[in-house]
Amino acid sequence: EPEVTQTPSHQVTQMGQEVILRCVPISNHLYFYWYRQILGQKVEFLVSFYNNEISEKSEIFDDQFSVERPDGSNFTLKIRSTKLEDSAMYFCASQGIHNYGYTFGSGTRLTVV
């Protein structure tokens, strides 16, 4: 069964550093998403992306965050200057045009120290 692949599985970074989280969505999917889950809390929507632009973003997704689909296969989330409170699991998801279900990746655990 097709999978959404996320790398790395775990990233440790120092506060103030930039991080890029990478995702390879399912190849024929058109809609892409990032969600995050702080330990012990709910899964939260960050951003949705379609046709090479952001279609919706949450209040969490401020100027420190950006997304890109640079080469038609990868979908990246960049955090420019990480804060301690950015520590969380980050999940990428993709969705096909005729499939209302999302496929999520296994996540990247980001630890900011």
Place this chain on the structure above:
Amino acid sequence: DAKTTQPNSMESNEEEPVHLPCNHSTISGTDYIHWYRQLPSQGPEYVIHGLTSNVNNRMASLAIAEDRKSSTLILHRATLRDAAVYYCILSLNSGGSNYKLTFGKGTLLTVNP
């Protein structure tokens, strides 16, 4: 977003059916009912979705009340691998496939051997 209410936790025995309830009394006529689950240390996983009619797939069945104010996810024979947090989520079908998911706390299902 219309809200859903689920029990915090439920317990089941292996190989018995499980009925996971969800109340959504403020559902609008265009809201779809989605179910996802999250196994420990994994990303959410699509289970099933529906609008008005009951739905079946290889994972589960979804029974939707006639007034659509509640629904029940049915796992026909629970296995230990079904132990997870189950989320009932409403989302607006805008005519396209792009929609965001607003996760609540879900129901933690424990399956006893």
